Amino acid sequence: MESSPESKFSDIPDGELRACLVGRKCVACEGGVDPIEIDEARRLTQALTGWELNPDGTMISRKINARTFVKVIELVNRLAAIAEEQQHHPDLHVTGYRHLDIVLTTHAIGGLSENDFIVAAQFDEILP
Secondary structure (H helix, E strand, C coil): CCCHHHHHHCCCHHHHHHHHHHHCCCCCCCCCECCCCCCHHHHHHHCCCEEEEEECCCCCEEEECCHHHHHHHHHHHHHHHHHHHCCCCCEEECCCCEEEEEEEEEEEHCCCCCHHHHHHHHHHHCCC
8 A cells, every 4th residue: 555645744834734734635535545544633633623533533523503504504515615626525414404514534445534634624714
C-alpha cells in the first residue's frame, strides 16, 4: 500500500491546518491507501469546528441544529453542492425536523482519508 496521507500535513503548523484543508481538492480514492492514523486524525479534527472523531478513528461527525425544517433542508442542499463539487459524499441525517447529523468516512479504505477532512473544513465555511 501507499504511504498514509497524514504525512502531507506534518510540516503544517496547527494554526494553518484548517486553511490548508479548505484550499485543497479531493482526490478520487478507490482504495490502495492506508487510512489516516488515529493520532493524525485527532490533530486534523482539532483544526475543525465542532467535529468529533469516533473512538476507533474511522469517522468524524458533526451535529447541527438548524432551527427549522426549511433551514435544515437549505443547509443540506448547500452541503450537497460542496460534496458534489469535491466528489466526496457524506452521510447526511435529518432528524427531529431540524437537526442534521453529518458523518464523513472513506468507505473504500474503511477509515478516514484526507478527503474527509477537506470536505469537513469546507463545510465549516458555511455551517453555523
